[in-house]
Amino acid sequence: MSPADVLIDCQEAALTFGRGPNAVVAVHGAGLRIRAGDRLAIVGPSGSGKSSLLHLLAGLEQPTSGTVTWPGLAGPWDIGLVFQGDSLIPALDVAENTALPLVLTGTPDDRAREAALAALALVGAADLADRLPEEISGGQAQRVACARVLTQTPRVILADEPTGRLDHATGGRVLDALLTAAAETGAALVVTTHDPAIAARLTVRCTMRDGRLTSKDTDRGDTDPAHSLGDPS
Ligand code: ADP
Ligand code: MG
Numbered sequence: 001m002s003p004a005d006v007l008i009d010c011q012e013a014a015l016t017f018g019r020g021p022n023a024v025v026a027v028h029g030a031g032l033r034i035r036a037g038d039r040l041a042i043v044g045p046s047g048s049g050k051s052s053l054l055h056l057l058a059g060l061e062q063p064t065s066g067t068v069t070w071p072g073l074a075g076p077w078d079i080g081l082v083f084q085g086d087s088l089i090p091a092l093d094v095a096e097n098t099a100l101p102l103v104l105t106g107t108p109d110d111r112a113r114e115a116a117l118a119a120l121a122l123v124g125a126a127d128l129a130d131r132l133p134e135e136i137s138g139g140q141a142q143r144v145a146c147a148r149v150l151t152q153t154p155r156v157i158l159a160d161e162p163t164g165r166l167d168h169a170t171g172g173r174v175l176d177a178l179l180t181a182a183a184e185t186g187a188a189l190v191v192t193t194h195d196p197a198i199a200a201r202l203t204v205r206c207t208m209r210d211g212r213l214t215s216k217d218t219d220r221g222d223t224d225p226a227h228s229l230g231d232p233s
Pocket of ligand 2: 161
């Protein structure tokens with residue numbers, strides 16, 4: 001396997017917020033490699049560092065120590081990120097929010113809208129197209145944020161608790177859409193969750209506790225060299 005197969009290479013990456021007595025170590029020396037075709041769940045309770053790790057993988061946070069590199073990616077536009085919190089632009093309706101990545105990269109408005117409506121349909125949110133973010137619920141906004149990623153063709157999709165505010169059936173449908181998009185585009189998919197049922201649908205599961213990646217299990221057996229997980233203590 002060539003080094004270029006590694007899309008994101010996270011080596012002993014740590015992230016500390018604040019300084020001195022107020023410092024919080026959100027991530028302790030995490031080692032993780034994301035390769036094309038990966039389907040990875042990062043499972044852990046609230047506050048365990050899942051979002052912090054995802055932000056390191058996306059390059060939104062600089063590691064306090066260790067490194068995160070993107071050997072197999074051309075740039076940050078190769079990463080599609082579904083944020084955990086609100087990420088829709090209030091002045092744009094749902095269809096415009098969903099189409100935004102395409103419009104920003106030069107797709108004509110009508111084609112971008114068509115792609116946005118198709119992506120919204122995939123997550124069961126087609127009927128929300130003309131609403132403003134303030135007119136939809138948190139769970140609906142989460143689905144729209146997933147649809148927005150589905151309009152792009154990222155090489156890696158990082159989804160931060162994309163089903164966290166959804167009922168079981170809707171959450172399953174959103175995960176279906178992410179898995180389908182990843183399969184169709186060949187993207188790697190990384191999903192954080194505290195829901196074991198969601199995690200079970202991905203191929204590899206890492207557990208996060210108190211900022212540490214503590215264990216890994218995979219549907220293909222633990223000897224699979226496609227993932228290296230550091231700091232197994
Ligand atoms: P999770 O996504 O698993 O809920 P987070 O990555 O959000 O966990 O948080 C991990 C730890 O880092 C928590 O103790 C949290 O309070 C802390 N933390 C996260 N973001 C910040 C921040 N911007 N400033 C200070 N502490 C933070
Ligand atoms: Mg989080």
